[in-house]
Amino acid sequence: MNGGRTRPKVELDLLSLMLATGRAVSGLEPEHVQALRLCRMPISVAEVAARMRLPVAVVKVLVADLVDCGAVTAQAPPSPAGIYGRDLLEKLLDGLQQI
Template sequence: MPPALLDMAPRPFLLTQGRTQAHSAAIAIETQVVATDHGLATCAHATFERRDIVEVCREPLSVAEIAARLGFHINVVRVLVGDLYTDGLVVAHLPEFDASRDVATLRRVIRGLRAIS
């Protein structure tokens, strides 16, 4: 992206209205997110970032994958997914185990992040 366009990109705190957490749900980076039928039907009326998240979640994706695909900061995605979840535009499936302490999961995340670059 040319430097002039980088200066025009909205700052993360503008996308989340200064919030660092969603209003309701605690959204982890491994949370699986999928768009609802309602979300897909109404996403054309959403802001750009929210619409992009709903569109990319036609198939289940983790919050980390959404951030990587859309080029958004992961904490921005966590806040926006929480808002979309509250509004019924996406469904969030939290894992049953603590993935942050699971070595195999952490290795898969590292491999996935390396593959993106």
């Protein structure tokens, strides 16, 4: 399935969002095709792994192959500071330290 590879060519996070580009690619393995179908809508690496019922490490290799051939784009997840703001995170940290 992943040719014995344990590390993807592209660095992916569990929350990295995958999205199919629509580019036609031939000669894909069935697992690559299944992952590509799941990426028609934005989906995280973790969700692809869950839906395919495969270990995340295997899915990272499969999805990285799809990114490498241009069939899928990968977008890094936003940082927590970008989502919640520094003030909120500092208040959360203060509250946890008081516990």
